[in-house]
Amino acid sequence: MKELFPRKQVMGFVFSLILTAVAVTVYFFDMSFEVGSTILLVTAFVQAAVQLVVFMHAGETGDKKAIYTSTFYGLIIALVTVFGSLLTLVWAYY
Amino acid sequence: MDFFNRFAIPNPTPTIYASMVAIALTVIAVIIGLTYFKKWGYLFREWLTTVDHKRIGIMYLISALLMLFRGGVDAIMMRAQTAVPENTFLNAAEYNEVFTTHGVVMIFFMAMAFIIALMNFVVPLQIGARDVAFPRLNLLSFWLYFVGAMLFNLSFVLGGSPNAGWTSYFPLAGTQFSESVGTNYYMWALQISGLGTLMTGINFIVTILKMRAPGMTLMKMPMFTWSALVTNIIIVFAFPVLTVTLLMGTFDRQFGTNFFTMTNGGDDMLWANLFWVWGHPEVYILILPAFGIYSEVIPTFTQRNLYGYKSMVLSMVIISLLSFMVWVHHFFTMGQGALTNSIFSFTTMLIAIPTGMKIFNWLLTIRKGKIRFTVPMLYSLGFIPLFTIGGVTGVMLAMASADYQYHNTMFLVAHFHNVIIPGVVFAMLAGLTYWWPKMFGFMLNEKIGKWAFWFISIGFCLAFFPMYISGLDGQARRMYTYSAETGFGVWNMISFIGAGMMAIGFIIIVYNIYYSIRYSPRNVGDDPWNARSLEWATHNPVPEYNFAVTPQVNSSEALWDAKKNGHKLFKGELKEIHMPNNSGLPVIMAVLFFVFGFSFVFSIWPGVILSGVGIFSSMAYQSYMKDRGKHISVEEIKETEAKFGGGKK
Numbered sequence: 001m002k003e004l005f006p007r008k009q010v011m012g013f014v015f016s017l018i019l020t021a022v023a024v025t026v027y028f029f030d031m032s033f034e035v036g037s038t039i040l041l042v043t044a045f046v047q048a049a050v051q052l053v054v055f056m057h058a059g060e061t062g063d064k065k066a067i068y069t070s071t072f073y074g075l076i077i078a079l080v081t082v083f084g085s086l087l088t089l090v091w092a093y094y
Numbered sequence: 095m096d097f098f099n100r101f102a103i104p105n106p107t108p109t110i111y112a113s114m115v116a117i118a119l120t121v122i123a124v125i126i127g128l129t130y131f132k133k134w135g136y137l138f139r140e141w142l143t144t145v146d147h148k149r150i151g152i153m154y155l156i157s158a159l160l161m162l163f164r165g166g167v168d169a170i171m172m173r174a175q176t177a178v179p180e181n182t183f184l185n186a187a188e189y190n191e192v193f194t195t196h197g198v199v200m201i202f203f204m205a206m207a208f209i210i211a212l213m214n215f216v217v218p219l220q221i222g223a224r225d226v227a228f229p230r231l232n233l234l235s236f237w238l239y240f241v242g243a244m245l246f247n248l249s250f251v252l253g254g255s256p257n258a259g260w261t262s263y264f265p266l267a268g269t270q271f272s273e274s275v276g277t278n279y280y281m282w283a284l285q286i287s288g289l290g291t292l293m294t295g296i297n298f299i300v301t302i303l304k305m306r307a308p309g310m311t312l313m314k315m316p317m318f319t320w321s322a323l324v325t326n327i328i329i330v331f332a333f334p335v336l337t338v339t340l341l342m343g344t345f346d347r348q349f350g351t352n353f354f355t356m357t358n359g360g361d362d363m364l365w366a367n368l369f370w371v372w373g374h375p376e377v378y379i380l381i382l383p384a385f386g387i388y389s390e391v392i393p394t395f396t397q398r399n400l401y402g403y404k405s406m407v408l409s410m411v412i413i414s415l416l417s418f419m420v421w422v423h424h425f426f427t428m429g430q431g432a433l434t435n436s437i438f439s440f441t442t443m444l445i446a447i448p449t450g451m452k453i454f455n456w457l458l459t460i461r462k463g464k465i466r467f468t469v470p471m472l473y474s475l476g477f478i479p480l481f482t483i484g485g486v487t488g489v490m491l492a493m494a495s496a497d498y499q500y501h502n503t504m505f506l507v508a509h510f511h512n513v514i515i516p517g518v519v520f521a522m523l524a525g526l527t528y529w530w531p532k533m534f535g536f537m538l539n540e541k542i543g544k545w546a547f548w549f550i551s552i553g554f555c556l557a558f559f560p561m562y563i564s565g566l567d568g569q570a571r572r573m574y575t576y577s578a579e580t581g582f583g584v585w586n587m588i589s590f591i592g593a594g595m596m597a598i599g600f601i602i603i604v605y606n607i608y609y610s611i612r613y614s615p616r617n618v619g620d621d622p623w624n625a626r627s628l629e630w631a632t633h634n635p636v637p638e639y640n641f642a643v644t645p646q647v648n649s650s651e652a653l654w655d656a657k658k659n660g661h662k663l664f665k666g667e668l669k670e671i672h673m674p675n676n677s678g679l680p681v682i683m684a685v686l687f688f689v690f691g692f693s694f695v696f697s698i699w700p701g702v703i704l705s706g707v708g709i710f711s712s713m714a715y716q717s718y719m720k721d722r723g724k725h726i727s728v729e730e731i732k733e734t735e736a737k738f739g740g741g742k743k
Contacts, residue, residue, distance in 0.1 A: 077415075077418045081418065085368075087437070088367055088422050089363060091434075092431045093430075
C-alpha cells in the first residue's frame with residue numbers, strides 16, 4: 001500500500017494550502033506595507049516552486065537538467081531586469 | 095476623399111514622387127515578367143511554399159541583400175548631405191526619415207535576416223539533420239519577417255516614413271511630436287517581423303537540442319552551431335520584451351494610454367529602459383553568429399583545430415548572460431546618478447573579458463597555421479584588428495563619466511559601426527562566400543572578391559575613423575547640417591569618400607555574383623575549401639533530404655576526421671526518408687498579417703478585425719490539420735545519389 005500512496009503529492013498539496021493560508025493573513029492582520037508585500041512575495045515564489053516541482057513534475061524526466069537550467073537562466077534574467085529597472089527608474093532618484 | 099487623405103505623405107518632394115513611380119513600374123515589370131515566362135507556378139510551388147530549410151535560407155538571403163542595398167542607399171544619402179557644410183541636398187525632415195530608415199532596415203531587415211539566412215542553411219547540415227524541428231513554422235517565420243520588411247518600406251510612399259530614430263525614443267515618438275503615421279509603421283513592421291524572429295528562436299533551439307546526428311554531444315557541435323544555439327536562447331529571452339514594448343508604444347500612440355507620456359503618471363524614460371533591455375541583447379544576437387562564422391572560416395583556412403574549443407563555448411555562454419545586464423549604458427546621461435551608472439559601467443567592461451578570450455583564441459588558431467588567403471579568410475583577418483578597435487572604443491564609452499563627453503556624438507556612431515561592420519557585415523560576406531558553393535554549386539570568383547574586400551575595408555576605415563575625431567570635437571549625431579566654422583567639413587568629406595568606396599565594393603560584389611553565375615566552373619566537388627565540418631560531407635548542391643544516410647559523428651570536426659583519421663561517417667543502409675510537405679498556409683497568413691498591420695497603421699478598424707479573424711482562423715485550421723508528410727523511397731534516393739556521382743561515400 002505504501003508504494004501506491006502518493007505521499008509526495010499529498011504533502012505538496014498540504015504545503016501549498018499552508019502557503020495560501022499564510023498569504024491570506026496579510027489581509028486579516030494589520031501590518032505595514034513592507035511586511036505584507038514581503039510575505040506575499042516570498043509565499044508566491046515558494047508556491048510557484050512547489051507547483052513546478054511537485055505537480056508539474058519538473059525533476060522527473062530525462063530533461064531534468066535542461067528544465068532546471070533554463071528555469072534558473074530565465075529567473076536570473078528576469079530578476080536582473082526587474083531590479084535593474086527599479087534601480088534605474090525609481091531608486092536612483094531618492 | 096477624406097478616407098484617402100490619410101495616405102498622403104507629410105513632406106512630399108519630387109524625389110519621393112519619382113520613387114513612387116519607380117516602385118510602381120518595378121512591381122508591374124516583375125508581374126509582367128513572371129507572367130510572360132510562365133514562372134508563377136514554379137515560384138509558388140518550389141519557393142514561396144517550400145518548407146525546405148535550405149530554400150528558406152536562400153529566400154532570407156535574397157531579402158537581406160535587397161535590404162542591404164536599400165539601407166546602403168540611405169547611408170550614401172546621409173553622407174552626401176553632410177559631406178559639405180550647409181548642404182541642401184536633403185532638408186531636416188527628410189534627413190530624419192533617412193537616418194531612421196537606415197538604422198531600422200540595417201538592423202532588423204538586413205543583419206537579422208542575414209544571420210537567420212545562414213543559420214537556416216547551415217545549422218541543420220552541420221548537425222546532420224534533414225530539416226529544422228518545425229519546418230512549417232520556419233516558413234511562417236520567413237513570411238512574417240518578409241511582410242514586416244515590406245510594410246516598413248511601404249511607409250516611404252504611403253503616409254510617411256518614421257522619423258524618430260531607429261531607437262524611437264518617447265516623447266519624440268509620441269503623437270505630440272510625431273504626428274504622421276510613420277511611427278505606427280515602425281511599431282507594426284517590427285512587431286510582425288519580431289514575431290517571426292521569436293519563432294525562429296524557438297525552432298532552432300529545439301532543432302539543435304533534439305536533432306543532432308548520433309554521436310554529436312553538445313561539446314562536439316561545430317562552433318557555428320554553438321553560436322546559433324546561444325543566439326537563439328538570447329532571442330527567446332529578449333524578443334518578448336520588444337513585443338511588449340512595441341505594443342505599449344502602439345497603445346500610447348493609437349489608444350491614448352500613458353505609458354511613455356510625460357504627464358498623467360507616464361514615464362518617458364521607461365521606453366528607453368525597455369527598448370534597451372531588448373536592444374542590448376540584440377547586439378549580441380547579431381555578433382555571436384558572426385563569431386561562429388569566423389570560428390568556422392579561420393580553422394578551415396589555417397588547417398588547424400580551433401584553439402580553445404571549451405573556452406570559446408564558455409565565453410559565448412558568459413556573453414549571453416552578461417548581455418542582459420548592461421542595457422543602462424545606452425543612457426548613462428539620463429540622470430540616474432553615479433551608483434547606478436557605476437554598476438552598469440562595471441558589467442559593461444566585464445564583457446570585454448570573454449570577447450578578448452575569443453580574439454586570443456582566433457589569433458592562436460592562426461599561429462603556425464598554413465594560411466590560405468581566400469576571400470572568407472581575408473574578411474576574417476580584417477575583422478580581428480578592426481573589431482578590436484571597435485571594442486576598445488566600446489570600453490571607452492563604457493566609462494560612465496567619460497560617456498558624458500561621447501554621448502550622442504559621432505564618436506558613438508563611429509564606435510557602433512566599427513563593431514557592426516567589421517564584426518557582423520564582414521562575417522556575413524565571409525559566410526556568404528564560404529557557403530556559396532554549398533548553396534548554389536559553384537564558387538564566387540576569388541579575384542573579384544578580393545577587390546571587393548579591399549574596397550570595403552579601406553572604404554570602411556575612411557568612412558568611420560574620421561567620425562571619432564569629429565565626434566570628440568563635438569559633432570552631434572543625427573544633425574542634418576553644420577556650419578563651416580565648426581571645422582567638421584573636412585572629416586565629413588573624407589567620410590563621404592569612404593562611403594563611396596564601400597558602395598563601389600558592394601557593387602563589385604554584385605558584379606562578382608553576375609560574373610560567377612555566367613563563367614564560374616560548375617564541377618567544384620562537394621568540398622571545395624578542404625573544410626572540416628559536416629555540411630561539406632554531402633553533395634553539391636545539397637539534395638532535398640540533406641544526407642542519404644544519417645552520419646555518425648565523434649568530434650566537432652567530423653569531416654576532417656573522415657578525411658584524415660579514417661573515421662567512417664556513413665554507416666548503415668539506405669532507408670526510406672520521411673520529409674515534411676510544402677504548405678501554402680504561411681503565405682496566406684503572411685498576407686493576412688500584412689493587411690492587419692497596414693490597417694492598424696492607418697486605424698482602419700474593419701480591416702483590422704477582418705484580418706485578425708482570418709489570422710486566428712488560419713491558426714485554428716493549422717492546429718486541426720492532419721498532415722503526415724511524405725516518404726522518399728529507397729529507389730528515389732538511389733536515383734538521386736547516382737545523379738550526384740554514384741552511391742554513398
